[in-house]
Amino acid sequence: MKLPKIATVWLEGCSGCHMSFLDMDEDLLNIFSRVELTDSPITDFKDFNFQDVALGIIEGGIANEEQVEIAKKLREKSKILMVWGDCAVFGGINTLRNAFSTQEILQRGYIETESTVNGAIPVHESLPVLLEKALPVNRFVTVDVYVPGCPPSPDAIAYCLNEILQGRIPVLPTDMMHFD
Amino acid sequence: MEANTIKITMDGKEIFPEEGMSILDAARQNQIRIPTLCHHPDLSAFGGCRLCMVEVDGAPRLVASCVTPVRDGMEIITSNEKIIHSRRTILEFLFAERNHNCMICPDSGDCELQSLAYELQMDHLTVHSSFDTFPMDVTSPYLALDHNRCILCGRCVRACREISGARVLNFIHRGPDSRIGFDFDDTRGESTCHACGVCLQTCPTGAVVNRYRTHYSVKGHDKRQWRKTESCCPLCGLLCAVTATTADNTLLKIEGNLVKDTDRPDGGQLCFKGRFEVLKTKGERLTCPMVRNHDGNLEATDFQTAMDLVSEKLNTIRDNHGKDAVLGLVSSMCNNETLGQFKDLMVRGWHSGAIDTLDGDHFRTLLKTRRHLPGSFDEASWKTIPDSDFILITGASPGRTHPAINSLIHKTILEKNIKVAVIGNSNPGLPMTSFFLPITREQEPLLIKAMLKHTVEIIGSPAQKAPDWNRICKETDLIDSAKLLNDSGLDKASKMQFQEMVKAYATAVTPLIVTGEGFTGTNDPSGLDDLLDLAMLKTYPSATRPGIILLKPFGNSAGAWQTGIPSIEPLSGSVNWKGGLFILSGEEGEAHILSGPASAVDFLAVISPFFPDPLARRADILIPAPTWMEEDGTYTSLDGRQTLLKPKLYDPPNHIQHMQDILSSLAEKAGWIPA
Numbered sequence: 001m002k003l004p005k006i007a008t009v010w011l012e013g014c015s016g017c018h019m020s021f022l023d024m025d026e027d028l029l030n031i032f033s034r035v036e037l038t039d040s041p042i043t044d045f046k047d048f049n050f051q052d053v054a055l056g057i058i059e060g061g062i063a064n065e066e067q068v069e070i071a072k073k074l075r076e077k078s079k080i081l082m083v084w085g086d087c088a089v090f091g092g093i094n095t096l097r098n099a100f101s102t103q104e105i106l107q108r109g110y111i112e113t114e115s116t117v118n119g120a121i122p123v124h125e126s127l128p129v130l131l132e133k134a135l136p137v138n139r140f141v142t143v144d145v146y147v148p149g150c151p152p153s154p155d156a157i158a159y160c161l162n163e164i165l166q167g168r169i170p171v172l173p174t175d176m177m178h179f180d
Numbered sequence: 181m182e183a184n185t186i187k188i189t190m191d192g193k194e195i196f197p198e199e200g201m202s203i204l205d206a207a208r209q210n211q212i213r214i215p216t217l218c219h220h221p222d223l224s225a226f227g228g229c230r231l232c233m234v235e236v237d238g239a240p241r242l243v244a245s246c247v248t249p250v251r252d253g254m255e256i257i258t259s260n261e262k263i264i265h266s267r268r269t270i271l272e273f274l275f276a277e278r279n280h281n282c283m284i285c286p287d288s289g290d291c292e293l294q295s296l297a298y299e300l301q302m303d304h305l306t307v308h309s310s311f312d313t314f315p316m317d318v319t320s321p322y323l324a325l326d327h328n329r330c331i332l333c334g335r336c337v338r339a340c341r342e343i344s345g346a347r348v349l350n351f352i353h354r355g356p357d358s359r360i361g362f363d364f365d366d367t368r369g370e371s372t373c374h375a376c377g378v379c380l381q382t383c384p385t386g387a388v389v390n391r392y393r394t395h396y397s398v399k400g401h402d403k404r405q406w407r408k409t410e411s412c413c414p415l416c417g418l419l420c421a422v423t424a425t426t427a428d429n430t431l432l433k434i435e436g437n438l439v440k441d442t443d444r445p446d447g448g449q450l451c452f453k454g455r456f457e458v459l460k461t462k463g464e465r466l467t468c469p470m471v472r473n474h475d476g477n478l479e480a481t482d483f484q485t486a487m488d489l490v491s492e493k494l495n496t497i498r499d500n501h502g503k504d505a506v507l508g509l510v511s512s513m514c515n516n517e518t519l520g521q522f523k524d525l526m527v528r529g530w531h532s533g534a535i536d537t538l539d540g541d542h543f544r545t546l547l548k549t550r551r552h553l554p555g556s557f558d559e560a561s562w563k564t565i566p567d568s569d570f571i572l573i574t575g576a577s578p579g580r581t582h583p584a585i586n587s588l589i590h591k592t593i594l595e596k597n598i599k600v601a602v603i604g605n606s607n608p609g610l611p612m613t614s615f616f617l618p619i620t621r622e623q624e625p626l627l628i629k630a631m632l633k634h635t636v637e638i639i640g641s642p643a644q645k646a647p648d649w650n651r652i653c654k655e656t657d658l659i660d661s662a663k664l665l666n667d668s669g670l671d672k673a674s675k676m677q678f679q680e681m682v683k684a685y686a687t688a689v690t691p692l693i694v695t696g697e698g699f700t701g702t703n704d705p706s707g708l709d710d711l712l713d714l715a716m717l718k719t720y721p722s723a724t725r726p727g728i729i730l731l732k733p734f735g736n737s738a739g740a741w742q743t744g745i746p747s748i749e750p751l752s753g754s755v756n757w758k759g760g761l762f763i764l765s766g767e768e769g770e771a772h773i774l775s776g777p778a779s780a781v782d783f784l785a786v787i788s789p790f791f792p793d794p795l796a797r798r799a800d801i802l803i804p805a806p807t808w809m810e811e812d813g814t815y816t817s818l819d820g821r822q823t824l825l826k827p828k829l830y831d832p833p834n835h836i837q838h839m840q841d842i843l844s845s846l847a848e849k850a851g852w853i854p855a
C-alpha cells in the first residue's frame with residue numbers, strides 16, 4: 001500500500017513546533033506507520049526540491065527571501081498545507097523586530113551586541129536578504145490548516161494530523177487552542 | 181409576573197426581565213452567555229467593542245446587547261452563523277490592530293481577549309496585522325501600561341473615574357493613534373495616578389500589568405489550579421475587602437471587591453500597599469528557629485529546643501527577679517488573637533508588668549487628652565468622608581499611610597468640589613487642595629491653636645453650645661493668635677490663606693479633620709486636645725463624636741489599644757529588665773523601632789516571619805512565625821468599632837508553627853494554662 005507523503009519545513013521559528021511534534025509519544029509511532037515522511041528538518045534534509053506530497057507542513061514565519069521561495073514551492077507541491085505555531089500563524093515572536101528597520105536589526109545583532117568585538121554585517125550572495133518585516137505564512141501562500149501555539153501542544157498536532165489523515169480539514173477545538 | 185417585568189423571547193425561550201434592563205443583563209440573569217469585552221458588570225455601559233451583538237426581531241442590523249434595553253415582545257437571537265462571523269471579525273481586527281504576542285505577554289492565561297479568541301476558535305487572522313508599534317509606560321513602580329496590547333475598550337477610563345474617582349485616565353489622540361492617556365498626556369509617574377490598581381483589575385487584556393507579578397507562566401498559568409479566597413486587607417485599619425488568587429500556595433494577585441451595595445464608600449479600589457506591595461518580598465524568611473551559640477553566632481535548631489530555651493530563660497528571670505523583669509513588646513500589626521495570647525502569656529505566665537505595643541506612645545498621648553473615653557475611640561468613621569464639605573489634613577500623610585483615605589478625599593474633591601486644607605510639611609499628592617500651609621511638624625500645633633481661637637470668634641455665640649464651650653472660650657481668650665502665626669514662620673500670603681481657611685472651616689456644615697502621627701506621636705497631648713475641641717465646635721450638635729479621623733500607625737493599632745496592651749505610663753523600668761520577648765509581624769519599620777529596648781535586656785527572644793535586621797544582631801533566639809497572609813485572625817477597624825475576620829490567603833511554609841501554637845507552648849511552660 002502506498003502511504004501518503006508528508007514534508008515539513010522549519011522557517012523563521014525556533015524548532016519548538018518540531019519538538020512538540022516529536023513529543024507526541026505513542027501518537028508519533030501511530031502516525032509514522034501511516035505516512036511516508038519525505039523531507040523534514042528531523043531528517044536533516046537540506047535540498048528543497050520537494051516531491052508531490054499529500055501534506056506540507058511549515059513551522060515558522062517568513063522573514064527572508066529564501067523562506068518566501070520555500071513556502072511557495074512547498075505550497076505548490078502540497079495538496080494540503082498546514083502551518084504550525086504562532087510564528088507561522090500570526091508572525092509570533094519574530095514580529096518584535098518589525099518595530100525596527102532591517103539595518104538597525106543587523107547592526108544591533110552583528111556589531112553592537114555586548115559580546116561582539118570587531119563585528120561586521122555579513123554580506124554574501126548565498127545569504128538570503130531579510131524582508132522589511134517578519135510575517136505570517138498566509139501573507140504569501142494559501143494555508144489550509146492552522147495550528148497556533150508557542151509551541152502548539154503535542155495533542156493539538158496529533159489531533160490535526162489524525163483529522164487530515166482521515167480526510168477532514170480540522171479547526172482546532174477551543175480546549176486545544178493556546179497562543180502561548 | 182412582577183409589576184414592571186416584561187416578556188421577551190431569547191433563543192426561543194420566554195423570559196421575563198425588568199423593564200429598562202439591557203438585553204445583556206437579561207441574558208445573564210437567565211444563564212444565556214453573550215460574549216463581551218468592553219462591558220464590565222461594575223462599570224457603566226459603553227457599547228464600544230460591539231462583541232456582544234445580537235439579532236433583534238430578525239432585523240438585518242445586529243445590535244449591541246450591553247447598551248440596548250429590552251422591549252416588551254422582543255425576539256432575540258444571541259448566536260447564529262452571522263453573529264458568530266461578526267464577533268470573529270471584530271476579534272480579528274482587535275488582534276490585528278496592535279501587537280498581541282501572547283507568548284511574551286504577562287497576562288497570557290488571564291486575558292479575556294485571548295479566552296474569547298479560543299472560544300470562537302480564532303485559529304488565524306484573515307485580516308493583515310499592521311505591526312505598527314505603540315509605546316509602553318513603565319514610569320510607575322507598580323503598574324505598566326503597554327499600548328501594544330490595548331484594545332481601547334475604555335474599561336480603565338471608566339474604572340478610574342467611577343471607582344477610584346481619580347479621573348486620571350482618558351482617551352487621547354484620534355483614529356488608529358487613539359491611546360489611553362494620563363491626565364494631559366503625562367506619564368503615569370508624573371500624573372495624579374495613585375496606583376490604586378482598579379484599571380489593572382478591570383482591564384480585560386495584558387495592557388495594564390502588575391509589575392510585582394509579571395508572569396503567570398511559572399505558577400498558576402493553568403486557571404483550573406487557581407484558588408480564590410475572600411479576605412480583607414489588615415494593613416491600615418480600613419480593612420478593605422479583597423479576593424486573593426493563589427495557585428500552588430503562591431499568591432498570584434489581590435483584587436478589590438467592586439460590588440457596589442456595601443456601606444463602604446471606597447468602591448473596592450484598594451491601594452498600592454494592599455494590591456501591589458503585598459506581593460513584594462519583605463526580607464529573608466526565617467525558616468527555622470535560630471539560637472546564639474557559644475561563638476556568638478546564630479545557628480539553626482528545632483522548634484522544641486527553641487521553646488524550651490526561651491521558657492527556661494524567661495521563667496528563671498521571672499523567678500529570680502520578679503515582676504517587671506520580663507519585657508514584652510508586640511507589633512500592632514498582629515491580629516487580635518495573637519495580641520490577646522501575648523498579653524496572657526506576659527501577664528499571667530511571666531508576671532510581667534512591662535508590656536507595650538510598638539505604637540504605645542501614640543496611645544498614651546490619646547489617653548492623656550481631655551476627651552478620651554476609656555474603651556472607645558472618640559472619633560468619626562472614615563466612611564463619612566464623602567459626606568463632608570471641608571476636610572482639614574494635619575499631622576498626617578494619608579497618601580502614604582492610609583492611601584484609600586487619600587483617594588476618597590481625592591474623589592470627593594472632584595465629584596463634590598469640596599474644600600480641602602493641608603497643614604503640614606508635605607504635599608499630600610491631592611489635586612486641587614484649596615489651602616496648603618507648609619510648616620514643620622513641630623509648628624502644626626501652633627496653627628491649630630490660632631485656628632481654634634479664630635473659629636470661636638467666627639462662630640460667635642451659637643444657640644446650641646458645644647460641650648465645654650465656656651472653657652474653650654476662656655482658654656482661647658488668652659491665646660495671642662498673631663504671635664502664634666508669627667512664630668509659625670508663615671509668609672504673608674500663607675497667613676492670608678490661613679484666614680481664608682479658618683473662615684471656610686468655621687462656616688462649613690459637615691467638616692472633618694484627618695490627623696495622625698504628627699499629633700499622637702508627641703508626648704504632649706495639648707495639640708490633640710486643641711484639635712478635638714476644634715472638631716467638637718463644628719460637630720456639635722449634629723453628632724456627639726468630634727468630626728475627626730485619627731490615622732493610627734499600624735494596621736491593627738485600634739485592636740491592640742483595645743486589648744489594653746500598651747502600658748498607661750511609658751515603660752521606664754529598664755534597670756529591672758532582664759529578659760525580653762518581642763513579636764514582629766514582618767511589616768517594614770518594626771525592627772528599627774525595637775533597637776533601643778533590645779539593648780536594655782540581657783536575654784532576648786524574637787518571634788518574626790523574617791530575619792529581623794538589625795534586631796537579629798542583638799537577639800539570642802529567633803523563632804519563625806507565619807506572616808499575616810498565612811494565618812486566620814481578626815482585626816479591628818481604624819475607628820475601633822468593627823472587628824472583621826481575615827481568613828488566611830494561603831498556608832505558611834512547612835515547619836513554621838502557627839503563632840497560636842508558639843504562644844500557647846510558651847504559656848504552658850510558664851505555668852499558665854488557659855481554661
Ligand code: SF4
Nearest residue numbers: 280281282285291386
Ligand atoms: S493581551 Fe491577551 S491577547 Fe494580547 S498578547 Fe496578551 S494574552 Fe495575548
Ligand code: SF4
Nearest residue numbers: 340373375376377379
Ligand atoms: S491606578 Fe487607579 S488612579 Fe491610577 S490610573 Fe489606574 S484607576 Fe486611575
Ligand code: SF4
Nearest residue numbers: 330331333334336383
Ligand atoms: S488599557 Fe485595558 S482597559 Fe484600558 S482601554 Fe486598553 S484594553 Fe481597555
Ligand code: FES
Nearest residue numbers: 218229230232246
Ligand atoms: S460588550 Fe457590548 S459593545 Fe462591548
